[in-house]
Amino acid sequence: MYINCKTYFSFRYGTLGTRELVSLAADLGLKTLGLTNINSTADVWDFVDYCRSEGIKPIVGTEIRNGDQFCYLLIAKNEQGLAEINKFLSIYLMVKEPFPIRSDRFENVLVIYEFESILPEDLHPNELIGIQTTDLNRFAMLEPYRHPSKYIVRHPVTFKDKASYNLHKLLRAIDKNTVWTKLRAEELAGKHEMFVPESDLMVKFRQFPYIITNTLHMMEGCGIETPLHTDKNKKHYTSSKEDDRILLEKLAIEGLQYRYGNSPMAEKRLFKELKIIDEMNFNAYFLIVWDVIRYAQNRQFYYVGRGSGANSIVAYCLRITDVDPIKLDLYFERFLNPHRTSPPDFDIDFSWKDRDEVIDYIFKRYGKDHVSLLGMYSTFQRKATIRELGKVFGLPKEEIDNLIRLKGIPLDEDKIQKAIFKYGVMMENMPNHLSIHPGGILISEKPIYHYTVNELPPKMFATAQIDMFLSEKVGLFKLDILSQRGLGHIKETIRLVKQNQGVHIDIHQVEKFMMDEKVNNNIRKADTIGCFYIESPAMRQLLTKLRCSDYITLVAASSIIRPGVAQSGMMKEYIERFHDPEKVVYLHPKMKELLEETYGVMVYQEDVIKVAHHFAGLDMGEADILRRAMSGKYRGHEKFYNIRDKFFSNCKSFGYDDRVTAEVWRQIESFGGYSFSKAHSASFAVESYQSLYLKTYFPREFMVAVINNFGGFYKTEFYFHELKRTGANINLPCVNKSEYLTNILESDVYVGFIHVEKLEKELCNRILNERQMNGPYAGLEDFIHRVVPGPEQLNLLIRVGAFSFTGFGKKELLWKANFLVSRNKHKDSFGLFKEEPAEFELPRFTDYPLEDAIDEIEILGFCVSTNLFKLCDDEGLGTIFSSEIPKYKGKVVELLGQLVTIKDVRTIHKDLMAFGTFLDQQGNWLDTVHFPNSLKKYPFQGSGIYRLRGTVIEDFGVFNLSVQTMKKAGIRDKKFKPVG
Structure with missing residues (x-):
């Protein structure tokens, strides 16, 4: 009977969590339940999962609305019906057009209209009319027996009880941006929209038993059989699994020669990985990532492959990553093993300028009906919730600010404040709106609509209504295409060096950079401002404390700087042991053998795997399960207890003292909670070396690249400060020399127009285009004649020094500019003949150097010409x-x-x-x-x-x-x- 239920994924309307909805239905003994959120199927897979665990048959669909207007329900008969619904929703949500009042024709979907919105004789075979209990009196008066097969029970469920109904009203007021007392009836759900015993519902419809029969028959004919936690990803990169296996092996062997030459150890590990990849059906996944990397290489985009994927020698040979897993003793099982239940993924970082083109390639290469950006949900949090509720209760801003500062302690006598805190707690963590995952992309074998609706946020790429947890549940693995400005620094530096010095840099010669004494000396001195991941004050201090001058130490530093390690006290412990390694006491000779590189501290997640495998004899897959358990996953799980028992049993069989075994286990528990992926740190360290190499040998170009990418730990003015320290001659913006971004001309650097606050981009484009077409500007009058700037914009340029090449002071230029602009108001600036410059005598002005500095601070935000x-x-x-x-x-x-x-x-x-x-x-x-x-x-x-x-x-x-x-x-x- 309950085929029209909503959760809080009907944003700012529903009040029930998905699990809460199913639990309430189970408590009532319901055997079938339907989920129909407003214009959404976002939590369908959680709903299906929870229903199955409660022995309830799930029915899925959506409630179509245009604003407050109810149009119809769409109910999927089967998986294909859900795909039709998702595609229908996607078409209209993507173009942001209203839904049709009469639905499209569907093959596997039932359409249920509101009573009195359509005549029963006008219905198509798959269309019905839903009758609510509130419709029964009117329904009885309309000769209902003429089309008995066309009516079913529609009893919506939107909230649990009266308090939830009040919360619904507040959510609607937030959505409408109005005070709750001004809400109209049509903007709200009916007060009856909550669960009642199914027998009570049948009693109310006893006068119309055929409606109950129709409803039961309809519910029997609908359902969703899609299995969860099974692979739904694109199955083949080529035409078959075998062809994928052959191609991946061929590419990996070719890459092995490039990376290692003839190395029996590397070859043995490569074929071991290839076997696991094939057995776990990951050939296509590796090949798709390789294809994306190949496209980026052809477009000369710079990238970093990182995350647990850097544990794979196959990824290293395919040039997906630049981290050598043999050199760093990284375990493939950290990325992929037969025990792993959740899908691993590659994280590929691109420059922020290149990322969108890479994403566009993936959409075009694998088809828009099979690709989607991964969604995520912005949720209501405490401060925002109090602010929103304060507004709908009509409180002034000052009182709302005070409420936020009260931190949950309302005034005893203030009912409104008590209500705000009460409903604020109920709202907290409710989804508010769809957002975009920072980098996740889904590529499905079947059309993506089998699993999700797509929407079109401002990024202009189709974005799934499901988040990473639901995609994992349904069986879709994400590929992370991320952006970071550090790669923009690298790309821009290489361009500037080639342009300014004619030198081509192969930035992938990372091994060479790691052996470069000048580069390592700069790490030792912590001369790393502008360099990815190693420029913050905390990191520069850590590098100094560790006397860091090599890759291995930098990898360790990249890990122990993480908040978990630092806050646990293990960063301090590591530094102390680094400075006095002779005092390190190891629990067992085997532990010294395993952890001597990190002075007995389990710095990395891989250390947990190493100890579990080599000390306790767990196989690699079990060791990774233990590692994941220690980071919070699987704790309390039967699999975890089995592995723990095996750990102690194995140690006893190896003859270890029980006290030693217990202490090793305690350390694994202690370290595993905050340890960081070594592969991740190693990827960071590779990029740090690339940045530092450029800073060491091409400091001027590097700092300009950092400035032009607007990314780093510090404000732009401090990168200009570093640029000065390279010996660069920094010039203020100049209409004849500057570009939109900061540029280098031989030994001079010119501040870009982009830094001139309030300077319009359209004017910048005019300045640059006119200069390119007709050459440099002869002076102020020539500039005004050719560019025709507004007076405010012209004054900005003069005050910032953009006309210093004329030899006149700013005050003379401002006086002259205002005269010329005023004169031009009264005549056509684009006359056929250029007039002779007006001759006039300027008054004498006194110049004060600090005036220029203050102008620069006001206009640029920092000082260029003066200390x-x-x-x-x-x-x-x-x-x-x-x-x-x-x-x-x-x-x-x-x-x-x-x-x-x-x-x-x-x-x-x-x-x-x-x-x-x-x-x-x-x-x-x-x-x-x-x-x-x-x-x-x-x-x-x-x-x-x-x-x-x-x-x-x-x-x-x-x-x-x-x-x-x-x-x-x-x-x-x-x-x-x-x-x-």
Whole structure:
């Protein structure tokens, strides 16, 4: 009887969770249940799964609505019917057009209309009319016996009880962006839309037994038999599984020669992996990823293959990754093994500029009906929920802000506040709207509509209504096509080097970079600003503490910097053991053999596998199950307990002392919860080496590339600072030399127009196009005549120094510009003949250099022509420089520093403290520590220059200033020291 149920995937309408809906039905003893969310089939596979586990037959479909207007229900007779529904929804949702009032013709779908919306004699064979209990009085008056086969029971279920109905009203008010008291009846569900015992429903329809019979017959004829957790992915890259196996083997053997030459060890491992890949039907998956990589290579796109896929020698030989799994002792079973129940995936990073083209290729190569971006769901969270509920209750913004700060403690006498917190808790984690997974792509064998509806978010690629958990449940593996700006840095640097110096760089010579002493010396010095993953203050300090100057140590650093390792205290433990390895005590000689590289610390997830396999004798697949269990998956699962028992049993048979075995198990439990994938760290380290090689040998081009990709740990102004340190001559934007992005002309760098705040892109395009067609601008008047800028835009260009080539000061140029623009208002600027320049005598102006600096800060956001410290009204008396700090260990010193970045943290007592990063007057970096008492007395006051006083502290060769007092310096009078 219940064929029209909704969950909270009817966004801002339904109130029931999917499992909650099925549980309520099971409690009522229902044997059949239908899910029909509004214009969505998002949670169909969870619904099917939960129904089957409760012994309930699932029926699936959707409720079609145009806004608040109910159109009809679509109920799938079978899997093909669900595919028809999903395709129908996709067609209209993708183009964002209203659904037809009369449905399309379907072959495997029943269409159920609202009572009185259509005459029964006008129905097609697959169409019916749904009667609600609220329709019965009117229905009895309309000669219902004329078409008895056309009516069924439609009793919607939208909420559980009265409180849920109130929540429904609030959700509708949020959706309508109105106060709840202004909602109209047609915008709300009926109050009766909740479960009642099925017998009660039958009693209400006892006058019309044929309607009950029709309903039962309809429910008997509909269902969904699709098996879950079975492979639904594209099955073959070629024409058959065998052809896939042959092609993958051929490509892998060719890659083996490229990567290793003649290596029996590598060859043995390659064929072992190929056998597992074939047995687990992953040939096509590897070949599809190889095909995407081949396309990227042909387009000269830079990429990094990372994640657990880097554990595979096949992936390495196919050039999907640049991580050598033999060199790093990586286990293939971490990626793929017969025990693994959830699908593994490759993570492929591309430049943010190239990623969309790669995705477009996948859609075109494998067909738009078989490809979809993976969806995910934005959910209601506490602050946003309180804000939304506050608005629908009509509260002013100030009171809402106070409620958010109250953190769940309403005022005793305030009913509205109590209601907001009550319903806020009910709403928390409810899905709010469809979003896009950061990189997941699905490629299915059958049309994708068998599993999901596609929508079209702003990225303009079809996006599935299902998320990664549902895709995994139904049996679709994702391929992650991700973007990161670090690869944009690399690509842009290579382009600039070729353009500026005529040098071609093979960025894939990573082994060569790892052996380069200059590169390794820069890692040792932590001269890594701009380099992917190794430029943050915390990472630069860690590199210094580890005296890092090689790939293996960099891989370890990339792992132990992760929050879990650092917060557990194991990062500090690792550093201490690194500095004093002789004091490391190993539980057993076998543990020393396995963990000597990491000083007895299980830094990586692969370490857990290594110990479980080599120490405890578990096979590789079981060891990976244990690794996954320790990270939170499978804990409490029967499979986990079986493996744990085998671990202890094997250790006893090997003759280990019970205390040793128990301690090894404890360490696995302790480390496994926060350890990081070594393959992942190794992939990061490869890209770090590529970036650092470019920074070492082509520093000017590299820093310009970082600036032009707008990506990194720091603000743009600090990358311009690093660019200055390379010796580059940085020029302000110039109408004759600058491009839209920052560019290099021989030894000069010109700031790009993109950095001029409020400068319109359309004007930039006019400037550049006109200059390319007709040559450089002779002067201000020539520029005005050819480009015809508006006065505000022209003044911006003058103030930022874009006409300094004319030899006139800004004030003269501004005076002249306003005269010329004013004159042009009264005549045609595009006359047939160019007029002679107007002659007039300008008044004398006094120039102040700091005025220019302030203009730059206002317009660019940073200073190019002047050292920022020259604007500071603190002369720096009694201060030292950052480079002198090591001489003052344990002593109190004062410094002047420009604030770069702040990292707030909580102590174990939940007090707020901070780590700061500054630049001193010489342009060197300075790191500071602000303990809770100091931070409370002397808080940060935004960007600018501070006088810092504190004690110099040292930790494994890293010197910081423990700040005792901090005062922000003011700005000089801009008319300080006039020129001329």
